Amino acid sequence: MGSSPISLQTVLCAPGVSGRRATAFRKDGLTEFMQSIMFKKQELKEPFYVLDLGVVVSLFDKWTRSLPTVRPFYAVKCNPEPALLGALAALGSNFDCASRAEIEAVLALGAKPDPDRLCKPVIKAPEDGGARCPLGPKYGALPDEIAPLLQAALAAGLSVTGVSFHIGSGDTHSRAYHGAIAAAKTVFETATRFGVPKMNVLNIGGGFTADPKFDEAASVVKSALQTYFPNQLGLSVISEPGRFFAESAFTLATNVIGKRVRDELREYWINDGIYGSMNCILYDHATVTCTPLACTTNRANPTCKGLRTYNSTVFGPTCDALDTVLTGYQLPATSGERLACVSEYGCLYGRCWLQFQRV
Incomplete structure (x- = not known):
């Protein structure tokens, strides 16, 4: 994790930390750790944070x-x-x-x-x-x-x-x-x-x-x-x-709950947004990055690596147009794309997750 063992051990024994689930992973292993949560807990649907x-x-x-x-x-x-x-x-x-x-x-x-x-x-x-x-x-x-x-x-x-x-x-x-x-x-x-x-x-x-x-x-x-x-x-x-x-110690994982295709534009709905964890975009002028974590509808490539990306918009779960997390962002499509193409209002997007971090 890029820190001294003595300091980290002290932190792990501290009130508020002790008794909580803590997992060690290598310095660049955050995404892999979050993916392990996705694949191990198939019933997991709610967005969640990981504190590093x-x-x-x-x-x-x-x-x-x-x-x-x-x-x-x-x-x-x-x-x-x-x-x-x-x-x-x-x-x-x-x-x-x-x-x-x-x-x-x-x-x-x-x-x-x-x-x-x-x-x-x-x-x-x-x-x-x-x-x-x-x-x-x-x-x-x-x-x-x-x-x-x-x-x-x-x-x-x-x-x-x-x-x-x-x-x-x-x-x-x-x-x-x-x-x-x-x-x-x-x-x-x-x-x-x-x-x-x-x-x-x-x-x-x-x-x-x-x-x-x-x-x-x-x-x-x-x-x-x-x-x-x-x-x-x-x-x-x-x-x-x-x-x-x-600002940089927390990473948010959200589930993609819907998708719509309009020509070359991909539009996604996630189960968190401006009125939840993403209020920092509206009230704090924050910039966030988005990375695909898991695309289990694509059994041959569940982590979306190497897939073609498309100009994309990411919406929060509400009906308010202000609830827009990202616009003009490059994200990959998955095997659920064909179903989304014939659905006027999009479709459920399987077990697909996005990872958000502030920059």
Whole structure:
């Protein structure tokens, strides 16, 4: 799975993971493992996820190596799957909870709540980093609002402990972190002028993605911290990554339940869609990839390897045209094609499965 045996063994014994079905497979063996599930459980019809714990361990190692001074607080709202939370807890992650249910889920894993009363002024990042999900238009204080916020906090007897910002989720321009950390330094200086006791928390938010852009973002963050907060004793730098840990660790398998052929276009219906697991396409602007997993209607070639591909559309199971997962995608046909050709509304497509991953 591409991770150290000690770390992975620790994860497998963690609350939320222990007692769940776990299977070891080689680093490039995910598709083969999922196919084994298809063929062994012929009665299986519902879509299902596979969580690759090796990916979680590798991502946590990458975070620790790339941002050793930034403590991750996983954003539970991103994906509250107990096995993922348990794995992250075992690896040493902290958690960012946004609801009572999320707090209870984390406490069930043995995490200890922090009883201190904290107040962190949330600042508006100067740039949103070209984020897929920008937050600046809705959240964050403008520069001229910082002083009144600090005054109000002091008047209310709150302990102002630090500064938080978020450049937006799924950033594309990592330089935004530099400007936001510079703005945070200004808030620290303003707080000192108002007589606020020395603040000790800098929360750089989330928005990190588990792709090559992470290396660029980590480099920018480290450089900015060294420029604006060099050797600052007692400063705790934290972050709230969500998609970084969850986005690439899960793979979804869906069953093809219908098909229609219109000239060279193939249209498929699957038993999950925009109103289910694929809502990330609509609400998170996610891009997904699709791979045929099993085509058991073709006994000579049950895994669809080497078959001719066609321009295809993949729909979710509802009647809503918005429930469209993929368009203009290349997918193979199977032996069920002839039956579909003479059926106006498509046909049941046998035991055929598609594998979806986010990219």
